[in-house]
Amino acid sequence: MHFASDNTSPVPPQILDALIAANHGYAMPYGSDAIMAEVRTTIREIFEAPEAEVYLVATGSAANALALSVLCPPWATVFCHRNAHIEEDECGAPEFFTGGAKLTLVEGADAKMTPEALREAIAHAARAGVHNVQRGAVSITNATEQGTVYSAAEVSALADVAADYGLPVHMDGARFANALMRSGATPAEMTWKAGIDILSFGGTKNGCMGVEAVVLFDPAHAWEFELRRKRGGHLFSKHRYLSAQMAAYLKDGLWLKLAARANDAATRLSEGLAAHDSARLLHPTEANAVFAAFPREAHRRAHAAGAQYYLWPMDCSLDGPGDELLSARLVCSWCTTDEEVDALLAIVRGD
Numbered sequence: 001m002h003f004a005s006d007n008t009s010p011v012p013p014q015i016l017d018a019l020i021a022a023n024h025g026y027a028m029p030y031g032s033d034a035i036m037a038e039v040r041t042t043i044r045e046i047f048e049a050p051e052a053e054v055y056l057v058a059t060g061s062a063a064n065a066l067a068l069s070v071l072c073p074p075w076a077t078v079f080c081h082r083n084a085h086i087e088e089d090e091c092g093a094p095e096f097f098t099g100g101a102k103l104t105l106v107e108g109a110d111a112k113m114t115p116e117a118l119r120e121a122i123a124h125a126a127r128a129g130v131h132n133v134q135r136g137a138v139s140i141t142n143a144t145e146q147g148t149v150y151s152a153a154e155v156s157a158l159a160d161v162a163a164d165y166g167l168p169v170h171m172d173g174a175r176f177a178n179a180l181m182r183s184g185a186t187p188a189e190m191t192w193k194a195g196i197d198i199l200s201f202g203g204t205k206n207g208c209m210g211v212e213a214v215v216l217f218d219p220a221h222a223w224e225f226e227l228r229r230k231r232g233g234h235l236f237s238k239h240r241y242l243s244a245q246m247a248a249y250l251k252d253g254l255w256l257k258l259a260a261r262a263n264d265a266a267t268r269l270s271e272g273l274a275a276h277d278s279a280r281l282l283h284p285t286e287a288n289a290v291f292a293a294f295p296r297e298a299h300r301r302a303h304a305a306g307a308q309y310y311l312w313p314m315d316c317s318l319d320g321p322g323d324e325l326l327s328a329r330l331v332c333s334w335c336t337t338d339e340e341v342d343a344l345l346a347i348v349r350g351d
Helices: 013-022 034-046 060-069 093-097 115-124 152-164 176-183 219-231 240-274 296-304 338-349
Strands: 053-057 076-081 102-106 134-141 169-173 198-202 212-216 289-295 325-331
Touching (some): 013 240, 034 212, 034 240, 053 060, 053 219, 053 240, 060 093, 060 134, 060 169, 060 198, 060 212, 060 219, 076 115, 102 115, 115 134, 115 152, 134 152, 176 198, 176 240, 212 219, 240 289, 240 325, 240 338, 296 325
Parallel strands (some): 076 102, 134 169, 169 198
Antiparallel strands (some): 053 212, 198 212
């Protein structure tokens, strides 16, 4: 019963096989390998963006921080939700790679900014000219850190607000495939057609060993991104091992199939918890993460049986009254089985 994170999952055999195949013979370094050319072409086709530039890095933090570094100068700010991944889980990497740009946190239920809240935050910034940080960029996390999903229309509405102030928009898509499968939008509709300038296109949380793509829909940023990636220590010399993962991930729609499985498992878990009288959902389950509260005694049973997941917030204690509701984050991955889900539900119910 592994629900701690989609980062804990193994790698699908298609991706491991691709790595083994890429390991034969020699290949040019630093992204000049033939597989990378294939990846670039495929991503351009998937996103209907023939001019897009595509670069690979090994981590989501690098993808987000480097993307924002070409959109936001050090004297400006990035507008993002209070619970955005770049705020909660990247140890100041965006601030570091931008050279000091700050984050301005925007409120909104279920980790989603609203156009009204975003407009208010942007309008409030830089009112005293040189004495303030300036308006820099907007960053949207999709799927969000609370398991919810922005529709393409919602992304477009936020991008329209940014456009009113001449601001570029970045999308943190560490779980982009999960969001896409829930929304029913095409990759293009969810990104550049909705006003996204740069996408961090996740692979690692959806089954890859360690690779993320940065998709620049405006190629004017490409050379600066290449220099920042190199200067930041994120240009792999044996790049073919990144390329091979991403090529296999994209082949025959594997990335969408993996996300669909994870989403389906989360839906099954969410519906099972919602049907339990003593449990309640904290946020809508729209991707592969479930946020729910159920009695402390049920948590004790689950932990004793070896279930792995995080109490949320993580400083909650299993010590205390057994009937008190404690919150949890439970994340499903591409290989979460119905049997795992049902076993956890049975424990929570006390069967």
